[in-house]
Amino acid sequence: MKTIGLIGGMSAESTTVYYQLINRLVRERLGGLHSAQIALWSLDFAPIAELQGMDDWAATGRVLADAARRLEGAGADTVLICANTMHLNYAEVAAATSKPVIHIADATAEALKARGVTKALLLATRFTMEKPFYSERLAAQGIATITPPKADRDRLHAIIYDELVVGVITEASRTAVLAMIDEAKATGCDGIIFGCTEIGLLLDVAAMPLATVDTAVAHCEAAVDFALA
Structure with missing residues (x-):
């Protein structure tokens, strides 16, 4: 079994999901008392979020690159960035390690x-919805994306940062996001992307009206495929 390296803490809530799900998948595939070999470097999210707000992605890239080097030094055979938004720094992370870095958008695609999804609603942070790094990577694999209107993007961004990353789940926010999904469905999209690793804490994939991919789950599955290959 290969060792999976996780750059976590962005947020700690979703990193917990990564740890639990990867271990569960390994146990289901190997049986018995098996669990995953994981190296975790968990970052303090507060300074990362501050740099995001300043649009200083060069600085966040340096932080994540350092984390990747630390994980390789700890014996990781692959590296995962446990956050969709921080894949904006994928190139810096990939350059910092000789180990493969599994891109969350590739696993999602x-x-x-x-x-069978070709046009999906992307629900994510404002950075992931509005910057091209994510939608362009999906488009290169034949997946078109749409996003909610600006007011809804702002609302969703606030739900993620003010509530989900600190473990707050409210029915009002769930209702608001479901309304965004209903509006997108009416425009003809045929799928939904939980494009923030915390959205699965708010919504149930199985209850969605369209084919839905939780990016955290897809990322974990790809990591376990690699580790057990």
Whole structure:
């Protein structure tokens, strides 16, 4: 079994999901008392979020690159950035380690294609919805994306940063995001992307009206595929 390296803490809530799900998947595939070999470097999210707000992605890239080097030094055979938004720094992380870095959008694209999705609603942070790094990577694999209107993007961003990353789940926020999904469905999209690793804390994939991919789950599955190959 290969060792999975996780750059976590962005947020700690979703990193907990990564740790639990990867271990569960390994146990389901190997049986018995098996669990995953994981190296975790968990960052303090507060300074990362401050740099995001300043649009200083060069600085966040340096932080994540340092984390990747530390994980390789700890014996990781692959590296995962446990956050969609921080894949804006994928190039810096990939350059910092000789180990493969599994891109969350690649894992998501494969899961969407397996479900027959060609046009998906992207629910994510404002950075992921509005910057091209994510949608362009999906488009290169044949997946078109749409996002909610600006007011809804702002609302969703606030739900993620003010509530989900600190473990707050409210029915009002769930209702608001479901309304965004209903509006997108009416425009003809055929899938949904939980494009922030915390959205799965708010919404149930199985209850969605369209084929849905939780990016955290797709990322974990790709990591376990690698570790057990």
